[in-house]
Amino acid sequence: MPIINISVTGKPNAALSASIAREITEITATQLRKDPTITAVVVSYIDPQHWFAGGKSLAEHGTNTFWLDIKVVDGTNTKLELEAYLKALFDAFGRLLGGVHEESYAFVHEVPAAAYGYGGKTQEFRFISGRLKAA
Secondary structure (H helix, E strand, C coil): CCEEEEEEECCCCHHHHHHHHHHHHHHHHHHHCCCHHHCEEEEEEECHHHCEECCEEHHHHCCECEEEEEEEECCCCCHHHHHHHHHHHHHHHHHHHCCECCCCEEEEEEECHHHCEECCEEHHHHHHHHHHHHC
């Protein structure tokens, strides 16, 4: 159920967006154990002339970059899982975008289960409901 917001350098490209969404959803399912059927991905594009790293535009650097921002429920992943996830993301974007600048970022927000959900129900509600049904 994570929501993943991704910004990349370049011009909007529907085929690339679909590839990014597919690969990042798969990595998120594999590394963080998140259900791909309820994972949402938004891809935005920014002209490399308007994205700066170290005081120079990415156009000047001649590289691409990305910013990935994902929200997950606090305590559902270990530090080792998060480490593997970040590595897999950088590897994937290197393949998808071609040579990414080192100043590319991923940020995993771990949020309380009572403050996060979908379909009008929190994750805490879903957890408690599931435990009651199992009892």
